[in-house]
Amino acid sequence: MFISIQNVCFSYPNTGKPALDQFSMNIEKGEVISILGRSGSGKSTILRLLAGLEKPTEGSLTIQDEVLFDGNTFLQPEKRGIGMVFQDYALFPHMTVGENILFGLFQLKKSDKKKRLQEVLELVELQDYEKRYPHQLSGGQQQRVAIARAIAPNPHLILLDEPFSNLDAELQVKIRKDLREILKKANITSIFVTHDENDAHALADRIVKLKDGCIDLIGRPCDLIGIHPHPVPQVTPMIEERELMSV
Numbered sequence: 212m213f214i215s216i217q218n219v220c221f222s223y224p225n226t227g228k229p230a231l232d233q234f235s236m237n238i239e240k241g242e243v244i245s246i247l248g249r250s251g252s253g254k255s256t257i258l259r260l261l262a263g264l265e266k267p268t269e270g271s272l273t274i275q276d277e278v279l280f281d282g283n284t285f286l287q288p289e290k291r292g293i294g295m296v297f298q299d300y301a302l303f304p305h306m307t308v309g310e311n312i313l314f315g316l317f318q319l320k321k322s323d324k325k326k327r328l329q330e331v332l333e334l335v336e337l338q339d340y341e342k343r344y345p346h347q348l349s350g351g352q353q354q355r356v357a358i359a360r361a362i363a364p365n366p367h368l369i370l371l372d373e374p375f376s377n378l379d380a381e382l383q384v385k386i387r388k389d390l391r392e393i394l395k396k397a398n399i400t401s402i403f404v405t406h407d408e409n410d411a412h413a414l415a416d417r418i419v420k421l422k423d424g425c426i427d428l429i430g431r432p433c434d435l436i437g438i439h440p441h442p443v444p445q446v447t448p449m450i451e452e453r454e455l456m457s458v
């Protein structure tokens with residue numbers, strides 16, 4: 212297996228309840244995983260822990276046999292080979308599309324940088340936009356630049372936090388199809404967070420449902436259709452019972 216996440220626990224300082232409790236799952240190379248859950252269920256927290264922006268109180272993360280964190284190890288975010296796409300895309304406004312994408316490629320030779328830039332621009336179909344600035348792009352195009360920037364250094368994993376929340380409904384449907392194609396074409400392993408069941412079903416190979424910091428369910432979209440995660444409480448048949456008793 213490509214990625215192993217085991218028993219990750221975390222509490223924010225001065226809070227009584229853990230934000231994440233015993234989060235475990237294995238992920239195959241190239242899989243698209245969706246983390247689905249209500250506001251406050253811990254979705255962004257698991258991404259922050261995987262990216263190294265928070266330190267877990269317990270648990271481990273291994274990618275291709277390299278330990279990123281466990282009881283003894285804590286690799287700094289920049290050493291993890293994990294890309295991140297934030298909700299607001301966080302593009303550098305004073306840099307062109309090309310410069311934004313090149314930002315993460317500082318380790319490459321000049322000729323390799325140029326080649327990689329053209330590859331990812333093609334992947335997200337923005338070949339003609341290299342010289343534009345973020346404010347000269349639509350929301351969907353900005354999102355594709357953010358994805359291109361995250362993918363360019365060939366990360367082991369990319370994390371996307373609510374990638375569709377700034378898009379209108381029509382664009383959202385188109386972009387989620389594009390995003391799946393981009394991720395699959397590049398064979399990039401990814402985890403994206405959403406609170407929208409339709410996004411998760413349209414995009415993911417597997418869905419993880421989070422509730423109050425705990426995994427409620429994991430399954431393929433087709434396995435989860437119609438599943439009620441919690442038993443529906445039985446309504447006590449008061450009237451019938453009383454009637455029976457009076458018989």
Ligand SMILES: Nc1ncnc2c1ncn2[C@@H]1O[C@H](COP(=O)(O)OP(=O)(O)OP(=O)(O)O)[C@@H](O)[C@H]1O
Nearest residue numbers: 223226230248249250251252253254255256257406
């Ligand atoms: N910096 C923080 N300090 C204290 N508690 C926090 C902090 N950030 C988040 N929390 C709490 O941790 C829990 C999980 O938060 P998280 O941001 O992971 O939720 P989420 O599922 O991403 O929600 P949303 O859909 O609203 O983005 C929540 O109860 C939240 O209040």
Ligand SMILES: [Mg+2]
Nearest residue numbers: 254255256372
């Ligand atoms: Mg969040």
